[in-house]
Amino acid sequence: MPTLVTWFVPALLALPVGVGLAGVVLPAFGYLPALGGETFSLDPFRQLLAVPGLAASALLSLASGLLTTAVSTIGVALFLAAFHGTAGDRLARRLLAPLLAVPHAAAAFGLAFLIAPSGLIFRLLAEPFGLTRPPDLLIIGDPLGLAMMAGLVAKEMPFLLLVAFAALPQADPVRRSRLAASLGYGRMAGFLLTVWPGVYRQIRLPVLAVAAYASGVVDVALILGPSLPAPLAVRLVAWMNDPDLSLRFMASAGALLQLAITGAVLLLWLIGERLVGLLRRRVAASGRRHGRDGTWRIAAGIPVALAGGAVFFGLAWLFVWSIAGFWAFPAILPPSVGLATWSRTLESAGGPLATTFLVAILSAGVALVLVVILLEARRRQFRASAGRAVRLTPAMAGLIYLPLIVPQIAFVFGLQVAVLSLGLTPSIPLLAAVHLVFVAPYVALALADPWYAVDPRYEQVAASLGHGALARLFRVRLPMATAAVLTAMAIGFATSVGQYLPTLLIGAGRLPTITTEAVALASGGNRRIIGAYALLQTLLPFLAFTLSATLPRLLLRGRGGMRRA
Amino acid sequence: MIGFRIGALVLAAGLFVSGAARGEAASDAAWQAVLDEAKGETVYFAAWGGSQNINDYIAWVGGEGKQRFDVTLNHVKLDDTASAVATVLAEKAAGKDMGGSIDLIWINGENFAAMQEQGLLSAGFATELPNWAYVDTQNPTVTVDFTLPTLGQESPWGGAKLVFFSDTARSGLVEAMPKSAGELLDWAKAHPGRFSYPAPPDFVGSSFLKQVLIETIADPEVLQAPVDEAGFEAVTKPLWDWLDAIQPVLWRSGRDHPQNYPAMKQLLADGELEIIFAFNPAEASSGIAAGELPDTVRSFTFPGGTLGNTHFVAIPYNSSSKSAAKVVANFLISPEAQLRKEDPRYWGDPTVLAMDKLPEDDRDAFAEIDRGIATLPPSQLGPVLAEPHPSWMTRIEAEWKRRYGG
Amino acid sequence: MTNQNTADGPQPADGLILRDVAIRLDGRRLLALDRRIAPGETLTVMGPSGSGKSTLFAFVAGFLDPAFSATGSVVLDGHELTHLAPRQRRLGLLFQDALLFPHMSVGENLLFALAPTLRGRRARRQAAERMLAKVGLEGMFDRDPATLSGGQAARVALARTLLAEPRALLLDEPFSRLDQTLRIATRKLVFARIRERGIPAILVTHDPADAEAAGGPVVVIGEAGGDGPADPRVRTGEAGAEGTAGEAGGEAAP
Numbered sequence A: 001m002p003t004l005v006t007w008f009v010p011a012l013l014a015l016p017v018g019v020g021l022a023g024v025v026l027p028a029f030g031y032l033p034a035l036g037g038e039t040f041s042l043d044p045f046r047q048l049l050a051v052p053g054l055a056a057s058a059l060l061s062l063a064s065g066l067l068t069t070a071v072s073t074i075g076v077a078l079f080l081a082a083f084h085g086t087a088g089d090r091l092a093r094r095l096l097a098p099l100l101a102v103p104h105a106a107a108a109f110g111l112a113f114l115i116a117p118s119g120l121i122f123r124l125l126a127e128p129f130g131l132t133r134p135p136d137l138l139i140i141g142d143p144l145g146l147a148m149m150a151g152l153v154a155k156e157m158p159f160l161l162l163v164a165f166a167a168l169p170q171a172d173p174v175r176r177s178r179l180a181a182s183l184g185y186g187r188m189a190g191f192l193l194t195v196w197p198g199v200y201r202q203i204r205l206p207v208l209a210v211a212a213y214a215s216g217v218v219d220v221a222l223i224l225g226p227s228l229p230a231p232l233a234v235r236l237v238a239w240m241n242d243p244d245l246s247l248r249f250m251a252s253a254g255a256l257l258q259l260a261i262t263g264a265v266l267l268l269w270l271i272g273e274r275l276v277g278l279l280r281r282r283v284a285a286s287g288r289r290h291g292r293d294g295t296w297r298i299a300a301g302i303p304v305a306l307a308g309g310a311v312f313f314g315l316a317w318l319f320v321w322s323i324a325g326f327w328a329f330p331a332i333l334p335p336s337v338g339l340a341t342w343s344r345t346l347e348s349a350g351g352p353l354a355t356t357f358l359v360a361i362l363s364a365g366v367a368l369v370l371v372v373i374l375l376e377a378r379r380r381q382f383r384a385s386a387g388r389a390v391r392l393t394p395a396m397a398g399l400i401y402l403p404l405i406v407p408q409i410a411f412v413f414g415l416q417v418a419v420l421s422l423g424l425t426p427s428i429p430l431l432a433a434v435h436l437v438f439v440a441p442y443v444a445l446a447l448a449d450p451w452y453a454v455d456p457r458y459e460q461v462a463a464s465l466g467h468g469a470l471a472r473l474f475r476v477r478l479p480m481a482t483a484a485v486l487t488a489m490a491i492g493f494a495t496s497v498g499q500y501l502p503t504l505l506i507g508a509g510r511l512p513t514i515t516t517e518a519v520a521l522a523s524g525g526n527r528r529i530i531g532a533y534a535l536l537q538t539l540l541p542f543l544a545f546t547l548s549a550t551l552p553r554l555l556l557r558g559r560g561g562m563r564r565a
Numbered sequence B: 001m002i003g004f005r006i007g008a009l010v011l012a013a014g015l016f017v018s019g020a021a022r023g024e025a026a027s028d029a030a031w032q033a034v035l036d037e038a039k040g041e042t043v044y045f046a047a048w049g050g051s052q053n054i055n056d057y058i059a060w061v062g063g064e065g066k067q068r069f070d071v072t073l074n075h076v077k078l079d080d081t082a083s084a085v086a087t088v089l090a091e092k093a094a095g096k097d098m099g100g101s102i103d104l105i106w107i108n109g110e111n112f113a114a115m116q117e118q119g120l121l122s123a124g125f126a127t128e129l130p131n132w133a134y135v136d137t138q139n140p141t142v143t144v145d146f147t148l149p150t151l152g153q154e155s156p157w158g159g160a161k162l163v164f165f166s167d168t169a170r171s172g173l174v175e176a177m178p179k180s181a182g183e184l185l186d187w188a189k190a191h192p193g194r195f196s197y198p199a200p201p202d203f204v205g206s207s208f209l210k211q212v213l214i215e216t217i218a219d220p221e222v223l224q225a226p227v228d229e230a231g232f233e234a235v236t237k238p239l240w241d242w243l244d245a246i247q248p249v250l251w252r253s254g255r256d257h258p259q260n261y262p263a264m265k266q267l268l269a270d271g272e273l274e275i276i277f278a279f280n281p282a283e284a285s286s287g288i289a290a291g292e293l294p295d296t297v298r299s300f301t302f303p304g305g306t307l308g309n310t311h312f313v314a315i316p317y318n319s320s321s322k323s324a325a326k327v328v329a330n331f332l333i334s335p336e337a338q339l340r341k342e343d344p345r346y347w348g349d350p351t352v353l354a355m356d357k358l359p360e361d362d363r364d365a366f367a368e369i370d371r372g373i374a375t376l377p378p379s380q381l382g383p384v385l386a387e388p389h390p391s392w393m394t395r396i397e398a399e400w401k402r403r404y405g406g
Numbered sequence C: 001m002t003n004q005n006t007a008d009g010p011q012p013a014d015g016l017i018l019r020d021v022a023i024r025l026d027g028r029r030l031l032a033l034d035r036r037i038a039p040g041e042t043l044t045v046m047g048p049s050g051s052g053k054s055t056l057f058a059f060v061a062g063f064l065d066p067a068f069s070a071t072g073s074v075v076l077d078g079h080e081l082t083h084l085a086p087r088q089r090r091l092g093l094l095f096q097d098a099l100l101f102p103h104m105s106v107g108e109n110l111l112f113a114l115a116p117t118l119r120g121r122r123a124r125r126q127a128a129e130r131m132l133a134k135v136g137l138e139g140m141f142d143r144d145p146a147t148l149s150g151g152q153a154a155r156v157a158l159a160r161t162l163l164a165e166p167r168a169l170l171l172d173e174p175f176s177r178l179d180q181t182l183r184i185a186t187r188k189l190v191f192a193r194i195r196e197r198g199i200p201a202i203l204v205t206h207d208p209a210d211a212e213a214a215g216g217p218v219v220v221i222g223e224a225g226g227d228g229p230a231d232p233r234v235r236t237g238e239a240g241a242e243g244t245a246g247e248a249g250g251e252a253a254p
Helices: A002-028 A043-049 A054-083 A087-101 A104-115 A120-129 A146-171 A173-182 A187-215 A219-224 A232-240 A247-286 A294-300 A302-322 A340-381 A394-405 A408-421 A428-453 A456-464 A469-480 A482-498 A501-507 A514-522 A527-555 B002-022 B024-038 B052-069 B081-093 B109-117 B130-134 B181-190 B203-216 B220-224 B229-249 B261-270 B283-289 B322-332 B335-342 B360-367 B390-404 C053-061 C106-113 C121-134 C150-163 C180-197 C208-214
Strands: B042-048 B072-078 B104-107 B154-161 B163-167 B275-278 B297-300 B306-314 C016-025 C028-037 C042-046 C068-076 C091-094 C168-172 C201-205 C218-220
Touching: A002 A043, A002 A247, A002 A340, A002 A394, A002 A408, A002 A428, A043 A247, A054 A087, A054 A146, A054 A187, A054 A232, A054 A247, A054 A294, A054 A302, A087 A146, A087 A302, A087 A482, A087 A527, A104 A120, A104 A146, A104 A219, A104 A302, A104 A514, A104 A527, A146 A173, A146 A187, A146 A219, A146 A302, A146 A428, A173 A187, A187 A247, A187 A294, A187 A394, A187 A428, A219 A232, A232 A247, A232 A408, A247 A408, A294 A302, A302 A527, A340 A394, A340 A428, A340 A469, A340 A482, A340 A514, A340 A527, A340 B052, A394 A428, A408 A428, A408 A501, A408 B081, A428 A482, A428 A501, A456 A469, A456 C091, A456 C150, A469 A482, A482 A514, A482 A527, A501 A514, A501 B081, A514 A527, A514 B072, B024 B322, B042 B052, B042 B081, B042 B322, B052 B072, B052 B322, B052 B335, B072 B081, B081 B104, B081 B109, B104 B109, B104 B322, B109 B306, B109 B390, B130 B322, B154 B322, B163 B261, B163 B283, B181 B203, B181 B229, B203 B220, B203 B229, B203 B275, B203 B306, B203 B390, B229 B390, B261 B275, B261 B283, B283 B297, B306 B322, B322 B335, B335 B360, C016 C053, C028 C042, C028 C053, C028 C068, C042 C053, C042 C208, C053 C068, C053 C091, C053 C168, C053 C201, C091 C150, C106 C121, C106 C150, C121 C150, C150 C180, C180 C208, C201 C208
Parallel strands: B042 B072, B042 B104, C042 C201, C042 C218, C091 C168, C168 C201
Antiparallel strands: B104 B306, B154 B306, B163 B275, B163 B297, C016 C028, C016 C068
């Protein structure tokens, strides 16, 4: 029975990915009867390879996947190395929840409003440099995709920081750092050589998820990325949506190319891991202590501070735009403000907010139940007992995390066709079920380690006191994992809120969420409305993260032993 | 041969119209049946959702529809009409031939061509709508959409005409602005970095390319027929010469393009661009009213004519509330709804109705609309250049991508 | 399930019997044992780290990792336990950590252990308070376990275990985390309660002083120690790195 469950849940989550992929594999080889593709051929691939700028698009996606991940990971490692256990560390922990709550698109808009030639930075520079109009500089949408990668880093670094914070205690940072210091190692060198490898080993999967995401991202790329050519995923959406329906075949072939690029990113990353590991061992073996790292320590905080600052200032700037009247360059603040945008926005945002909330709470709740069932079934397999480290098998983990590794764009279109063929009409449960595919992996990611970190002997004690499995689950393990459960819920909730493509395609536009509304209105380019919607989009996840941080404190008041968790 | 084809198309469209007019008496009862069937139904209207003004207008239509016809209108806000086409296509691919998710779709041009070609549209209905009697059928773009006869499969909703805007506070008098594509090129050379156009396949960007094509091509007549691949390069050479010449003096040196019209509008407001263009003559005024553009922006157009077309609403073949969709389509071309739509306080979109067919009160109401300081009166909009066959758009977009897209 | 500790005095079937117990990993025998522990008696199992002490403990308690195979049976007061679920075995467990549930107060920890057959809020609370008094912790009912000292926590853990009326006790190095003075006091308390209740107990330890205090028979297992390759699967939650035992730690006479 546990064996069945441990396979059933991952298979359930992976099934839509498989179905969706099948839905693009067939057209990629020319088969889609509804469009007259009755025979198999390689024409879609020939057509794809003939597309101008394809190589540049593919390289952009590849570079985005690798660079975003590298910068984010290194930034997190340096930050922890320099600031672990300091006031900076505590500040980062406190600010993390609001940072995580900002959806990708909102963060990207915020960054765009800051760094564009007409944005805050150049408005501040206008006075000293005598600018009367924005400089003609290609900053947003630069051909190398640097702005896009900056936007991705600003969002991914906080995510990796969150998982690193969670993994840190298992790497025994305090004692290892002290040990390294007693041997004369500098703070950063000591951390990077003794603690970080243990942390990285645990956050490897999230890191790979970041790499996969960054190589196939659509919304951030649309807002900040280059357009001539755009990264592959953006062009795929355009082809899939092209009124020339024959492009569907080529788009499907492109989806497979996207899959290959993401695969290449992951492969290159794994090779890079090896190289870095070799380097680390050589550095460690050299015995150099790197004792004086004062200046380095300050520099090491820059990436995280920049990322956090960009998101915060970006949001603040979005808010100012949302209340601005006509606001010309180079005025730093709008000459007139008003609430007209907000009153119009709030009037129409109620329904979408409610839909967003329902779908998010449903999908996060069901995801939690499924993940708990899976984790428990897996523990049962281990007889929950002998203290052996419980882990999901690579095959199970592979299935669960498949939706994080396979780019969304490669399978949601196929999934849409499948949903339609089943004759399902768009409804909130259906949408929640589709969101579940993307939400559950994050819930599993957030919950698995803390879940298994609960000392199994507590339940042995409970069992010896005569309590059955359900009592042990609900009265011992769940309460002991309260903080982790709520964090996992909040992450799942935020993931659901941020879904755009699946919501649009599966909801068929009938179930507008705050995110689909935001993207539709963003196409109108009105900065006031973009500002208002970006803030509204941030609101629900922000509440979720705030609740997940404060509820345990309220529920477990006077239980000092839970504070460590 | 080409002339014959155009003639046949217009003739076909005309036959359709007169056929409908003949059955007017009989259709009263038929329309009543449609109204009865529509009662209590819900219409999912897929329409671009990027403008708060338009969204509010559609919401108003929804309110009226509920009150008058007991029809619920849900606006499915799109960021790109093509995605609605893709939705219907996906439904057809999945064999969902009934109970489709979209009942009414805001459409024209290549999206319409694609849906018509793939059989994704309901049979003709537009000419049977009671309010069709008011439609300006003299306007060829009402029945021929980008050279394709609509066959009544889409009902006109509003007009569009290419107009240019500039900020007089930065670039001086609007009278001194370019008056043709050729002059625009010279102006751009004199003002490097101050002009750009949205990258195709953005609708406005592609339309601008067509404007230049029509102005520079030796014989515009060939554009009314599908692209002849053999002669394509030679025929379109003037267009590419023009684009090659302007490329280095474009905004961002042509290395990037604005995403769409709204992006251009923002760039005009920021002072990055000095000349922009739109397909709605009232855009400048409504932009000023919304605080998005400075009140020094004015409109101008090319005396030799600019591209014009009509946008429509169509009913997908698998709509589950076709009758209700027809009721909405009919209301959209009522004098009342059209009047509100042309009023820049609400939207500012030109009407598709013929003034001489309207009752006198309605005609006066149209005449009294305050179009705003930045809007050219209909009389000064200049001649309409007809849209080329949709295949030109597709072909030119592909060629543009090949030349400038990588 | 009748209480076997009647006034009739010990019967031959009373007590905890480990009959021909042998535990193997990958076909290799880790340990073998065949003992009877009389009511009120404590069997001390000694052996170095990795000798399989904790494996024996897990087997008797019912938590044996499926990677091991075990033969033989465990019989308590004439009842076969081997195939019962842990919660049906009615064995009290004490670990080296007190393992008080951190989300419950001291009192709630005790109430969690008290059999549901005792009804009524007041009656249950009184039973818990009485038990607290017995271990010298009067008035601690509402305390947060996190505020207790190590010795106090150990005593609450004992109180919790006893409150469930176990028919035997399994002790896994329960004193090793306590300092010298506390250790002596806690030992006294635990063994006094075992004798008072007249239930059998197994104590797993590597501290000879524990064995001495227990006063019962002692078996030593896994003396050869570590000539097989370390098997990473044999790890215990608390120690984290207990390697495989050597060949056949057999039974040794006290």
